Structures are given as structure tokens and as C-alpha cells.
Amino acid sequence: MNLGRVTGRVWATRKDVRLEGQRMLFVQPSSFSGKESGGLIVALDTVDAGVGDTVLYVSSSEATVPFRPGLMPTDATIVGIVDEVDHKEGSWTPNPESSDG
Amino acid sequence: MNLGRVTGRVWATRKDVRLEGQRMLFVQPSSFSGKESGGLIVALDTVDAGVGDTVLYVSSSEATVPFRPGLMPTDATIVGIVDEVDHKEGSWTPNPESSDG
Amino acid sequence: MNLGRVTGRVWATRKDVRLEGQRMLFVQPSSFSGKESGGLIVALDTVDAGVGDTVLYVSSSEATVPFRPGLMPTDATIVGIVDEVDHKEGSWTPNPESSDG
Amino acid sequence: MNLGRVTGRVWATRKDVRLEGQRMLFVQPSSFSGKESGGLIVALDTVDAGVGDTVLYVSSSEATVPFRPGLMPTDATIVGIVDEVDHKEGSWTPNPESSDG
Amino acid sequence: MNLGRVTGRVWATRKDVRLEGQRMLFVQPSSFSGKESGGLIVALDTVDAGVGDTVLYVSSSEATVPFRPGLMPTDATIVGIVDEVDHKEGSWTPNPESSDG
Numbered sequence: 001m002n003l004g005r006v007t008g009r010v011w012a013t014r015k016d017v018r019l020e021g022q023r024m025l026f027v028q029p030s031s032f033s034g035k036e037s038g039g040l041i042v043a044l045d046t047v048d049a050g051v052g053d054t055v056l057y058v059s060s061s062e063a064t065v066p067f068r069p070g071l072m073p074t075d076a077t078i079v080g081i082v083d084e085v086d087h088k089e090g091s092w093t094p095n096p097e098s099s100d101g
Numbered sequence: 102m103n104l105g106r107v108t109g110r111v112w113a114t115r116k117d118v119r120l121e122g123q124r125m126l127f128v129q130p131s132s133f134s135g136k137e138s139g140g141l142i143v144a145l146d147t148v149d150a151g152v153g154d155t156v157l158y159v160s161s162s163e164a165t166v167p168f169r170p171g172l173m174p175t176d177a178t179i180v181g182i183v184d185e186v187d188h189k190e191g192s193w194t195p196n197p198e199s200s201d202g
Numbered sequence: 203m204n205l206g207r208v209t210g211r212v213w214a215t216r217k218d219v220r221l222e223g224q225r226m227l228f229v230q231p232s233s234f235s236g237k238e239s240g241g242l243i244v245a246l247d248t249v250d251a252g253v254g255d256t257v258l259y260v261s262s263s264e265a266t267v268p269f270r271p272g273l274m275p276t277d278a279t280i281v282g283i284v285d286e287v288d289h290k291e292g293s294w295t296p297n298p299e300s301s302d303g
Numbered sequence: 304m305n306l307g308r309v310t311g312r313v314w315a316t317r318k319d320v321r322l323e324g325q326r327m328l329f330v331q332p333s334s335f336s337g338k339e340s341g342g343l344i345v346a347l348d349t350v351d352a353g354v355g356d357t358v359l360y361v362s363s364s365e366a367t368v369p370f371r372p373g374l375m376p377t378d379a380t381i382v383g384i385v386d387e388v389d390h391k392e393g394s395w396t397p398n399p400e401s402s403d404g
Numbered sequence: 405m406n407l408g409r410v411t412g413r414v415w416a417t418r419k420d421v422r423l424e425g426q427r428m429l430f431v432q433p434s435s436f437s438g439k440e441s442g443g444l445i446v447a448l449d450t451v452d453a454g455v456g457d458t459v460l461y462v463s464s465s466e467a468t469v470p471f472r473p474g475l476m477p478t479d480a481t482i483v484g485i486v487d488e489v490d491h492k493e494g495s496w497t498p499n500p501e502s503s504d505g
Contacts, residue, residue: 001327001345001379003313008133008188010104012157014148015181016167024102024157024181026133026188032311032329037342039138042102042157047317056315056327056345058376061162061263061364061465065376066319073159073166073180076102079376080318080327087311087329109234109289111205113258115249116282117268125203125258125282127234127289140239143203143258162263162364162465174260174267174281177203210436210491212407214460216451217484218470226405226460226484228436228491241441244405244460263364263465275462275469275483278405304428304446304480306414335412335430340443350418359416359428359446361477364465368477369420382477383419383428390412390430 003082004029006053010042016073025049025078027057032087034094043076054094056080104183105130106195107154111143117174126150126179128158133188135195144177155195157181205284206231208255212244218275227251227280229259234289236296245278256296258282306385307332309356313345319376328352328381330360335390337397346379357397359383407486408433410457414446420477429453429482431461436491438498447480458498460484 008026012019023045029038034054043057046066055078058065063077085092109127113120124146130139135155144158147167156179159166164178186193210228214221225247231240236256245259248268257280260267265279287294311329315322326348332341337357346360349369358381361368366380388395412430416423427449433442438458447461450470459482462469467481489496 001347001377003343003345008186010157010183010187011185012181013184015157016147018166019181026186032343040104040133042104044102046319056313056318058378059161060362060378062367062376062378064163064166065321065367065374068374071166071169073163073178074102075159075161075163077376080315080322082313083316084314085311085329086313109287111258111284111288112286113282114285116258117248119267120282127287141205141234143205145203160262165264165267172267172270174264174279175203176260176262176264210489212460212486212490213488214484215487217460218450220469221484228489242407242436244407246405261464266466266469273469273472275466275481276405277462277464277466304448304478306444306446335444349420359414359419361479363463363479365468365477365479368422368468368475371475380477383416383423385414386417387415388412388430389414 001056001058002029003032004055004057005034006049006051006055007040008051018072027055027076027078030054032085033092041076043078044072044074045078047078047081049078049081054082056082102157102159103130104133105156105158106135107150107152107156108141109152119173128156128179133186134193142177144179145173145175146179148179148182150179150182155183157183203258203260204231205234206257206259207236208251208253208257209242210253220274229257229278229280232256234287235294243278245280246274246276247280249280249283251280251283256284258284304359304361305332306335307358307360308337309352309354309358310343311354321375330358330381335388336395344379346381347375347377348381350381350384352381352384357385359385405460405462406433407436408459408461409438410453410455410459411444412455422476431459431482436489437496445480447482448476448478449482451482451485453482453485458486460486
């Protein structure tokens, strides 16, 4: 899994029928400290993430696990909203408000 | 999933029998703003995309989902034609004409 | 899928039993214009490709599709011999002789 | 599989239900000598690894094998704690204390 | 598949139960001529490879094929010991002694 930040959204009217009703979000991969790393991807969202949230996303074919037993043509899916990051240099709370609700 | 722009087409007479009748398109991966990023790939098309269209494509083994329960030897498939991109810097409509039809 | 050019062959006597009788070819990934891009891989061949041919190969776990329902330990398989490439800059016929036979 | 060093931990309250109770650890990929190589990932832990441990982790869809027959949305899982590394330049014992218990 | 050279070995006492009794070898990816390319990986061995051997290894989820129908948490497995490499520049016999036995 990887850490990333939601930075936007994509709309497509003409698309695979399985993608109907799915939110497609831009995710900027980031390091433990929130610094950007690597190119932007488009991920499906299963945890109601919003723009600005630091999230955990899973890539490769396991991105379909949250949709099973159904089929979903996705290679990246957001599976968690990060509350806290504990790293060598100390602790970091990327989404302070999201752990309140 | 990734954003890309269709830039051409490939033909092959001698090929895996499952690829008969499939359109094979060149896709140039691009960033949220349409800027090129990374090397060209060849993707199958399930949404009748044309050269110049900005599309969403899925890679890895989930590229086969649109063809299930059949088998298809593909690791990249176009699954949507992008209507609108909403990013930090604002909104972008890459394929204005494709949302009209 | 990706474009590549067959550049050689590999032999292994001691190998997984499923690879017996399979041709293992070197493929140099290439761009739409035939220019080399990225490192050489070893691919199985299902279309009787020869050294010098420009081919389409599929990577990741879908490389096994041409061998199903059998199992095959491969992550790259040649699935087509390219007749023609149509790109922004025009048309290109990488293997003129292979479309004749 | 790859070698890596556990460098921290991530918490997420809002997440895919299958991730409940799973430890999510930061792993810094490293080379045979322990030198860092490549970007940090987040891996699930099946061997009770701790911060500072040098571990073996598996990526891609085989990261789910330790959880089968259950489903788990992971693309990286720690599957071993390294006792000893034997390389050209000699032997290395990255976690001397972990082989004692 | 890729070419590589076996450069060492890794031991882990605490590990996924499916890895018990499996040899875990360091493999240095290499090009057709034996030159190093890319970072070291850890692969399981199914052909009794030794340090110094030039081998073929398969990555991604097809690395599990040699272990089926069993499950194995591996994303890289050695599936052949290379006898001969035939490339543009001529022929190369990386493991002359291994083809004798």
C-alpha cells in the first residue's frame, strides 16, 4: 500500500458499465512526511475520501478486493483515511479533522 | 487507473486469436493537465475512443475485467473517455465534444 | 501491451517443466517509431516470431492467457506481429514481409 | 521478494473493513547491505515485525497469500524477519536479537 | 521473464509457514551480456541454482506457478538456468558447466 493525498476528481460519461456511480479521484503519491513522490494516479474511493485527505491506497490487482465478489476494472483503490503517521522523526497527524467524526 | 491521450493505432494480422476484432490503440500517459508523462503503451479499447481523446485506462491484470468472463491477453485497457478534470488549479474539459453525443 | 523488437534467443536445459518446448526470445521494448525504450526482457512466443520482427507483447499475469487453461510461469508473452503502426507523424510498416505470407 | 527495514507505522480509523486489526508498517526498501533503495511503502505484517527490523516483504497480488482463503486489500506484506544475509562481500546479520527468541 | 545472476542467499527463521524449506536467493538482474541492470531482488529457487549461476526468473503473480496448486507468497521465482544466449552480437554461454550434468 502507499500513502497519497487526494488532489482532484475525474468525470467520464462514456465508460465501462461497472464504473457507474464510482467516484474517481486523483491521488498524488506521497512519502511518510507528506512530500510528493511520483506521478499522479486515478483511484476509486471506498471510504468517502475528500480533496485534501491523506489516504492509503492499494494498487495492482488487489485494488479490486473491496468490490468483490463483484468485478471492477481498477488498479488503484483508496482503502483508508490516515489518522496518524509514526516515523523515525516523530509523529504526524495528516487529517486531524477526519478522526473526529 | 491513469489518464492518457490516444495518439495512434496498431495493426497485427498474425496475433493471438482472442485479439481478433479488437482495436489496439497507442495511449500516451498524461498528467491531470494533459502533459505527457512516461512512455507510450498499447491499450485495447472498450469505449470506442478515437485519436486525440483523453481517456482513462486501467493496467495490470484488471485490464481484463471488461472482457470477462472471457479471457483476453491484455495488460492495458481504455475504460472511460474523460469529460472533465477537477484539480487544484481548477477545472479542465479535455474532450468537450465527446460529452455532447 | 507494448511494442518491441525481437533481438535474440535464450536456451535453458534445466528449467521448470512447463517451459519445455517453449521458445524464449529477447525482446527490446520500443516506441511507436521503433526506437529502443527500456531494458531487454525475455518473452515466450505464441505467434512464431523471428529475430528482427516488431511485435506486440503482453506483460504481467495476463501473459499466461494464451496458455490457459494450462499454467505457464511467464510474465511476458508475444501475442502479435505488427503489420502497421499509425501515429501522429504518419504510418510505419515495421515488418513488411510478415504480412505477405 | 525484497529486503526492507521497518521504519514506522500508520493508523487509519476509517478504512476497508478487512483491514481491521491489521498492523500497517512503513518499510524502507533496502539492498543486501542494508542501504536504502527506492521509496517507502506501507506493508501489512504477518510475522510481528517491529521498528528497526530488517524484513522480507512480498509485493504484487501475492501479498494476499498469507491471508488466504480470506480476501485482503494489500499489495505488500511482510513475510519474514531476516536472520542472515550471505552476499559476495561476506555475511551480514541484520537482526541479531530477533533470532534469539 | 528476466535474466539475472545469483549473488547470495537470505535466511529467515521467523517467516510465513509456506516459506519453510524454500531457498531464498539474491538475484542481480542482468542484461543479455551479463551486465548488471536494476536493483537486487530475492527470489525463490525451483531449479537448484547456485551462487554465480545466470538464471531466468519470473516475476509478478506468475512467480507462484511452479508451486501450484499450492499457495506460495512469492513475487519472484527462478525457473531456469541459462545454457546459452544468442543475441545480435553473437552467442554467449554464461554457465558452461551447468549444461554438462
